[in-house]
Amino acid sequence: xxxxxxxxxxxxxxxxxxxxxxxxxxxxxxxxxxxxxxxxxxxxxxxxxxxxxxxxxxxxxxxxxxxxxxxxxxxxxxxxxxxxxxxxxxxxxxxxxxxxxxxxxxxxxxxxxxxxxxxxxxxxxxxxxxxxxxxxxxxxxxxxxxxxxxxxxxxxxxxxxxxxxxxxxxxxxxxxxxxxxxxxxxxxxxxxxxxxxxxxxxxxxxxxxxxxxxxxxxx
Numbered sequence: 126x127x128x129x130x131x132x133x134x135x136x137x138x139x140x141x142x143x144x145x146x147x148x149x150x151x152x153x154x155x156x157x158x159x160x161x162x163x164x165x166x167x168x169x170x171x172x173x174x175x176x177x178x179x180x181x182x183x184x185x186x187x188x189x190x191x192x193x194x195x196x197x198x199x200x201x202x203x204x205x206x207x208x209x210x211x212x213x214x215x216x217x218x219x220x221x222x223x224x225x226x227x228x229x230x231x232x233x234x235x236x237x238x239x240x241x242x243x244x245x246x247x248x249x250x251x252x253x254x255x256x257x258x259x260x261x262x263x264x265x266x267x268x269x270x271x272x273x274x275x276x277x278x279x280x281x282x283x284x285x286x287x288x289x290x291x292x293x294x295x296x297x298x299x300x301x302x303x304x305x306x307x308x309x310x311x312x313x314x315x316x317x318x319x320x321x322x323x324x325x326x327x328x329x330x331x332x333x334x335x336x337x338x339x340x341x342x343x344x
Contacts, residue, residue, distance in 0.1 A: 127169035132339045133157065136322070140333075143323045153326045156203050156315075158336030161343050164189055170339075171197055179224075179334050181206025183216045190219060205286075205315075205334055207261050210234045217246055224249040224286040224315050224334075227263045229274055236278040248275065248282045249315050252305065254298045255290035262287065265305060272309055284313025284331065295321050299328035 133155065140153055158179040159167050167178070176199055180186040186202060194200050203222040213234045216223065226232055226248050239246050250271055253262030263271055268285070275282045285306050289295035299316055306314050317325025319338035326333065337343065 128341075129166060129339055130169045130173055133170060133173075133175065136335060136338060139323065140326055144326060147327060149327065149329070151326055151329050151331070153330060154332050155339075156205070156332055156334045157339050158205065158318075158334050159189075159340065160185065160206070160336065162340050164193060166340055171200065174199065177201050177203060177332070179203045179205040179336070180220075183208070183212040183219070186219050187215060203332075203334075214238050217244060218242065220246065222247045222249070224332075225251045225261060226271075226275070226280075226282075227251040227253075227261050229271065232271065232275045232280055233278060236275075236280055240279070245281045248280050249284045249286040249313065250275070250282060251286045252302065254287040254302055255293075257290055260288065265301070268305060269309065282311070284311050284315060285309075286315035288318075289316070289321075294324075296324050296328070299325050299330065303328045 136155060144151055154177055156177045156179040157170055157175060160181045190202060201221045202219060203224060204216055204220040205224045208216055208225050210231055217239045223246055250268060251262040252265055252268055253260050272282055285302055287302050289298035302314055302316055314330045315332040316330045317333035319335050322333040322335060
């Protein structure tokens with residue numbers, strides 16, 4: 126068995142065991158964060174039938190996935206990085222999910238470009254849950270306003286996404302995200318990475334974004 130596949134199975138088992146221990150029912154999906162990795166490293170997962178993959182650069186995603194997807198229609202691609210408005214035209218063509226919508230300008234651009242190709246991208250609003258100046262995302266107090274606008278212009282907002290501050294226990298931030306999600310009546314939460322995904326699923330994250338724990342360290 127290829128080591129990436131073994132790593133994926135280990136993470137799936139960790140999640141299942143952790144949820145059973147906490148007596149929580151939560152169907153968390155694993156986004157295999159394949160950014161910077163060549164396709165030969167990802168193929169074992171594709172051949173196994175794994176569905177969800179994350180990229181953070183539009184150009185890399187187009188080059189890596191366009192041909193592969195023609196033969197593997199089950200694959201879902203997630204844009205998990207900062208998305209510039211000048212790349213939206215290409216992003217809506219390749220991605221099924223965008224996790225990083227954090228402004229009215231970006232929301233309107235996505236709505237405009239997806240309507241041109243008659244496609245409905247699944248959208249997460251990115252929340253700057255730690256109120257950090259260097260991070261993307263909207264302030265938690267502005268989430269409701271952006272959510273309302275996004276619905277008005279025809280975006281299919283399914284959930285919220287966050288990257289909590291590093292070197293601080295993320296549990297309080299994850300709990301706050303779950304509360305925000307419920308307040309808006311949303312179903313999905315994109316939070317938790319290799320170092321903290323078990324804490325994220327405790328607070329009902331439905332998509333965890335895992336790279337190095339599956340594929341190994343990046344060069």
